[in-house]
Amino acid sequence: MKFTLKIWRQKDSRSKGKFETYQIDNIPSDASFLEMLDILNDELIRKGEEPVAFDHDCREGICGMCSLHINGRAHGPDEDVTTCQLFMRKFKDGETIWVEPWRAKGFPVIKDLIVDRSAFDKILQAGGYISVNTGNAPDANAIPIPKDDADVAMDAATCIGCGACVATCKNSSAMLFVAAKVSHLAHLPQGKIEATRRVKAMVDKMEELGFGSCTNTGSCEVECPKNISIAHIAKLNREFLKANLEA
Amino acid sequence: MVRFIAKTTVGQKFWMSITGLFLIIFLAVHLTANLMIVFDDTGRLYNEVVHFMGTNLFIRIMEPILALGFLIHIILATILTLRNQGMRPEKYHVHKLGHTSAWASRNMFILGLTILAFLTLHIINFWVKLKFGGTGTVTIDGVEMENGYKMVSALFSMPIYSIIYIIAILGLGYHISHGFWSAFQTIGWSDDKWRKILTGCAYCYAIIIAVGFSIIPIYFLVK
Numbered sequence: 001m002k003f004t005l006k007i008w009r010q011k012d013s014r015s016k017g018k019f020e021t022y023q024i025d026n027i028p029s030d031a032s033f034l035e036m037l038d039i040l041n042d043e044l045i046r047k048g049e050e051p052v053a054f055d056h057d058c059r060e061g062i063c064g065m066c067s068l069h070i071n072g073r074a075h076g077p078d079e080d081v082t083t084c085q086l087f088m089r090k091f092k093d094g095e096t097i098w099v100e101p102w103r104a105k106g107f108p109v110i111k112d113l114i115v116d117r118s119a120f121d122k123i124l125q126a127g128g129y130i131s132v133n134t135g136n137a138p139d140a141n142a143i144p145i146p147k148d149d150a151d152v153a154m155d156a157a158t159c160i161g162c163g164a165c166v167a168t169c170k171n172s173s174a175m176l177f178v179a180a181k182v183s184h185l186a187h188l189p190q191g192k193i194e195a196t197r198r199v200k201a202m203v204d205k206m207e208e209l210g211f212g213s214c215t216n217t218g219s220c221e222v223e224c225p226k227n228i229s230i231a232h233i234a235k236l237n238r239e240f241l242k243a244n245l246e247a
Numbered sequence: 248m249v250r251f252i253a254k255t256t257v258g259q260k261f262w263m264s265i266t267g268l269f270l271i272i273f274l275a276v277h278l279t280a281n282l283m284i285v286f287d288d289t290g291r292l293y294n295e296v297v298h299f300m301g302t303n304l305f306i307r308i309m310e311p312i313l314a315l316g317f318l319i320h321i322i323l324a325t326i327l328t329l330r331n332q333g334m335r336p337e338k339y340h341v342h343k344l345g346h347t348s349a350w351a352s353r354n355m356f357i358l359g360l361t362i363l364a365f366l367t368l369h370i371i372n373f374w375v376k377l378k379f380g381g382t383g384t385v386t387i388d389g390v391e392m393e394n395g396y397k398m399v400s401a402l403f404s405m406p407i408y409s410i411i412y413i414i415a416i417l418g419l420g421y422h423i424s425h426g427f428w429s430a431f432q433t434i435g436w437s438d439d440k441w442r443k444i445l446t447g448c449a450y451c452y453a454i455i456i457a458v459g460f461s462i463i464p465i466y467f468l469v470k
């Protein structure tokens with residue numbers, strides 16, 4: 001397959017970036033988007049040019065490292081997949097593809113398509129954990145948890161923290177990410193103990209780091225590669241209200 | 248609690264949803280009163296309703312609370328929207344949101360401004376006149392009261408006014424089609440099952456409001 005790529009190039013966080021155009025040919029239709037970029041980088045290196053910097057790690061859709069805003073959508077045109085699981089057959093032969101980094105105040109560009117997502121780590125450090133030792137795997141059965149709660153918590157826990165929710169949101173809001181973490185722990189007895197402190201600390205941190213508020217447009221849940229529901233945002237709002245009424 | 252109101256966007260949104268729901272309830276009362284106009288073309292029924300609304304103690308108490316509700320809603324809407332606008336300093340070259348979210352949800356502030364512009368006009372044309380005279384009076388069963396019917400029929404005899412009115416009401420309908428369920432989501436009273444029900448209710452209520460209020464100018468246009 002053949003494509004025209006318009007890729008955002010930016011030397012470092014201080015430089016001004018711009019789109020560069022690349023023509024690429026002979027791309028197998030079952031190459032992933034990242035493999036397509038590998039092929040492009042291979043050509044660039046051969047020509048003595050600077051390869052395109054982009055984030056990736058597992059390449060099997062579980063680590064949340066890959067990102068990319070492709071043709072106007074976080075993780076590209078396919079549904080419920082990360083960019084590493086997006087295949088070139090989802091594009092038309094000869095198509096022009098715009099590739100941009102995540103854009104948000106809280107995610108500054110480091111180089112080309114790589115952004116700094118450490119804001120998410122800081123939000124987690126503010127409260128996305130439990131302070132007690134819950135033991136080893138066999139101890140999990142010591143505290144019975146209703147199936148429904150366990151399921152909801154498990155769904156929330158599938159969040160890989162890729163940042164697609166922020167990237168697509170018109171307000172660059174991190175609510176889906178924060179909600180997934182808050183809801184995950186608030187549904188479990190081990191997490192409930194610190195629920196009040198957690199939700200306040202995480203919301204405060206989120207606001208401090210430059211993310212917008214939630215208008216409930218719902219774009220985040222559509223673009224989320226793990227299909228995290230905005231029902232978790234309602235849960236966060238509930239937890240936040242409760243926490244502030246108690247105080 | 249004060250910190251909760253003032254400091255976080257989640258808290259600000261909570262008050263937006265409370266005031267928004269309050270305004271939604273107000274609209275139901277307002278619409279019910281308005282619709283009385285089409286049931287009696289002598290204007291007697293409508294004038295009695297207007298007189299009741301103007302003299303009833305409960306309504307009189309609610310009036311300043313309503314103004315406050317509007318004020319809080321508008322101030323918070325402006326604060327939140329301005330803040331959100333700064334959260335993506337470098338814009339995307341392509342950003343497709345058309346099929347991932349509803350148009351109304353992305354344009355709540357524009358829709359709000361449409362409502363606000365109309366509200367200003369509306370207050371000048373209706374509320375001020377009714378409060379401070381200028382409508383002329385009529386006597387029903389020995390009680391002298393403002394002739395609201397005459398005022399309304401005069402305003403809606405101007406097609407341009409009727410058209411502005413209908414456009415504003417459509418904007419209001421759109422605002423509610425998102426706002427109604429969004430408010431419940433903000434309060435935390437929603438999950439995957441309830442969201443479906445609430446979005447359904449939101450569209451129904453938005454249609455009731457949009458059609459309900461529009462009936463009146465249309466009634467005067469065809470009458």
Ligand code: HEM
Pocket residue numbers: 213214215216260263264266267268270271274320321324325327328355356358359360362363422423425426427429430431433434
């Ligand atoms: C009778 C009139 C109005 C009604 C019934 C109404 C109702 C609502 C409701 C129920 C919400 C949802 C709140 C939430 O998401 O939690 C909302 C949101 C909103 N309203 Fe209104 N509203 C009215 C007038 C206005 C006006 C005059 C403005 C002026 C600017 C405005 C601006 C907004 C904005 C910007 C939002 C979205 C805030 C956000 O989530 O970012 N509204 N409205």
Ligand code: FES
Pocket residue numbers: 055056057058059060061062063064065066082083084085
């Ligand atoms: S590289 Fe790990 S999810 Fe894509």
